[in-house]
Amino acid sequence: MEKQSFDLAAYADASRTGPCFVCRLVARDPAFSHEILYEDDENIAFLNRYPTLYGYTIVAPRRHREHLASDLTESEYVRMQLLVRRVAVALEATVPCERVYVLSLGSQQGNAHLHWHVAPLPPGVPYEQQQYAALMAENGVLAWDAEDAAAIGEQLRVALVRLS
Template sequence: MGERLPMDLTAYERRARSGRCFICAFLAGDAGYEHEPLYDDGSWVAFLNRYPTLPGSALVAPRRHIEDVVRDLDPAEYLSLQAVVHRVARAVNQVLRPERTYLLSLGSRQGNAHVHWHVAPLPPGVPYEQQQYRALMAEDGVLRQTPEEIAELGRRIRAALAELADE
């Protein structure tokens, strides 16, 4: 799956629990919170995961700061968000051709509180014991990616998203 860089999980947790909301900071253009954008329709956004454990991992989130998907989204908003998650997942699949794509919402009111979905494409050939949650955990590090590789992957996924819009 590529070379990995160690992840300082203690610093990450400290930032997630006491720092600014990473999604709101990204959307505000704050330094240190940059992500490669994939999609923005004014209500929902998608962007590449800054700390990917799987190539092409993306996040999909509401633009407004929402902390509880059940209490803070009505059924129509929830379905609209899920439609974007599905569309982004289809675009990621078109570009990366994974064996499976994991879709899950993580976070907590104690850290990373802004509701977001992970679109995590599992590459073909990953041994079973390294799949599922194991594939998502940063304890073994995160993928090393150059800014050029990130930008190119973003370009390819945005192009796939544009093709899907024509369907």
């Protein structure tokens, strides 16, 4: 899948000045739809809208939380990490990957809602293009559409159900 350029400045501005992206998704804002893979009363998993890797998924608490240590109880954290792991296992079962990256990004200055990135690195990516380089939108995002998202979304939902 080819990559296309990404307007990082516009994205940064929206994430710093606009409403919370996870809260918009949870509220089902029609202007901000994503391919949802899993949700329960506490957590949600959905495809990244601007993926740098095929199958790149975000996992977040449904309620607005900003701090891992002070905003989540230990049991909430453990349940979320179990979902992160299930998503990683589903990705490994669905898309070819050499490794699945898991990290939490965001900041009080933008994208403050606590969330985890679960991103499958495909086999054969040269080492210099792996790790952070593979995740950076500055290097382009995958050129895909709602049909592509729906196709991988359905495969991942099936894999997640099997893991339940």
